Amino acid sequence: MENGNSSGGGRSEKQSLRLPLSDVLSDCIRRWFQDTLKEARAGDLSMQVLVGQMYYYGYGIPKDHQKAKIWMTRAARVRSSVWKVSNKRPGYNASDSDSEEELDDS
Template identity: 85%
Template sequence: MENGNSSGGGERQSRRVPLSDVVSDCLRRWFQDTLKEAKAGDLSMQVLVAQMYFYGYGIPKDHQKASIWMTRASRVRSSVWKVSGKRPGYNASDSDSEELLDNS
């Protein structure tokens, strides 16, 4: 029964999705989950949303929205601007804040 119409291997092969589509979908869902947490006030997620807008991870690039989210996060911790141009996932740590205070 190589050509069976039930749940055989041939059906799986015809439903293959290009890896780029899978990755794009994952990035889109990552952005949506991150945005939800950012809107709820999570500082790290606000920074991540800004970075995602800046680089276009899961969302079209939008430097104006990136700046808005980074400004929102900087109201709590000014050191977040140090990572505004970094790739998504690079966070401002507490040591960054202390470094700014030491240099003032």
């Protein structure tokens, strides 16, 4: 009987250590934002764009369109084509060929 209780107790402890997947994902996204912000502040253009996208959609941080615009403006000083991805989901990056195609259509 004692072994049965011990085994059942171990199972309950494992279950109590489990986190909901949504909590795990939220934590990962928050850490992704913090890592991205650090690189953006250090001057990484791609990370500046990504921070802008993350602020725009609220990935890892509450939505803030004003801060999104600030980060996109900062990145646009180097590469004006970043405005094309300002309202895209985080991680979307316009390639140079995307930029050329739109210029040719103008």
